[in-house]
Amino acid sequence: MQEIISGLIVSLDVAALYLLIPNVTSRFFLSMWTAILHMIFPIIGFTVGNWMLHLLAQWSNIVSSCLLFFIGLQFIVSSKNPYFSIPIGLLAITSSLDTFSVSISFGMLNLQKYYFIAxxxxxxxxxxxxxxxxxxxxxSIKSTPLKWIAGISLITISVYTLWEQ
Incomplete structure (x- = not known):
């Protein structure tokens, strides 16, 4: 269940970003590209996370909790500057990179990668x-609350993960 909720959480920032760009002609293709990237980066992240688990077995929970905490903090901080100029394809890549970091943490915690990726x-x-x-x-929907929800959710997961250790 944690994997499915986390999949939703890491997708909230995409919604927050895409609410700011009204003039996209290929909404379906951009959404598909973003979805594919949200699945590719976790595959890489889980691989790196599993590798790091073997390398840092004793520290994995602390490292993964720290990663999730700082990703959540980055979501909150990024809500302060929502206006930017970036090509649409690159925007899809940058908005999907957080799934890589989160999946590294999940890989280190040996969580179900296929549930999270899907x-x-x-x-x-x-x-x-x-x-x-x-x-x-x-x-008009403000994107800042979505980033705050995503950030606070990841920070909460990081604290819970550290607490369960």
């Missing part, structure tokens, strides 16, 4: 397409 991809597609549709239709 969840991250599905949620990324649904949320990015919805956000792009809402941005195009002119419905």
């Amino acid at each position: 969840s991250a991809g599905i949620w990324a597609f649904i949320l990015s397409y919805t956000a792009l549709y809402l941005a195009k239709s002119g419905i």
Whole structure:
């Protein structure tokens, strides 16, 4: 269950970012590209996480908790500057990189990677397409609360993971 909720959480920032770009002509393809990236980066992250688990077996829970904490903190800090100019394809890549970091932590904790990968991809597609549709239709939704929710959720998971150690 933690993997599915985390897939949703790492996709919230995509929705927050895509709410800011109303003039996207290929919403479906951008959403698919983002979903695919939200699945590719975790595969790499789980591989690195499993490798790090063997390397740092004693420190894995602390390292993964720290990674999740700082990713959550980065979400909150990034909500302060929502305006940027970046090519759409690169935006999809940068908005998907957090799944790499989170999956490293999950790999180190030996969590179910396939649930997380599927969840991250599905949620990324649904949320990015919805956000792009809402941005195009002119419905105004602030992206800052979504980033705060994602950040606080990851910080909470990191504290819980450290506490369970």
